[in-house]
Amino acid sequence: MTAKEYLQQLERADVIIEQKMKEQADLEELSKCVRAIDYGKDRVSSSGTGDAPFVNPVLKIVMLEQEINAEIDKYVDLKRKxxxxxxxxxxxxxxxxxFKRYVEYKGFDKIAVELECSERNVYTIHGQALKDFTEKVLKM
Structure with a gap:
């Protein structure tokens, strides 16, 4: 794993959390909906669970919330590390x-503005920093 790939783990973890939170919001919205009964079909006797239609999405929401909490815990630990x-x-x-690139997820153009230097200079510093990071951190 390169230094760049190693550092990008943080943003990947953040994206996964965001996607799961979006899925949770979608499920919460779905759980609030009441399904209509189709009277046009023939009735077939079946043994249902007896649960209300919103129970299954609510269970999924609870499970997803636990997954999100676990992902957030991992993210916080990884960010600190x-x-x-x-x-x-x-x-x-x-x-x-x-830090600005891999923890704050900023682009090279924004970093250049904040550091008051050229974007080309930021690319150069970034390359040198990745080499230094590889030597001092990843090869330990």
Missing amino acids: ITGEIQSLQDPQFIKVL
């Missing part, structure tokens, strides 16, 4: 660029 590893570097410019 990666932030500490970035801050263990010696060069303040490396720390700033890697």
Whole structure:
């Protein structure tokens, strides 16, 4: 795993949490809907669960909420770990660029504005910072 892939784990974890939260919101909306009965079909005797129609989505919501909480716990731990590893570097410019890029998810253009330097310079610092991160953190 390269330094870049390693650092991108944080954003991937964040995306997964966002998607699960969206799924949860969709399920919550679905659980509020009442389904209509189709009287046009012939009635067939079947043994149902006896549960109200909203019970299954509510159970899914509870299970998904537990998954989201577990993902958030992992995300917080990973963020703390990666932030500490970035801050263990010696060069303040490396720390700033890697933190803004991989913890704050900022683009190179925004980083350049914040650091008051050219975007090309940010790319150069980023490349050097990744090399330093690989040597000092990943090869330990």
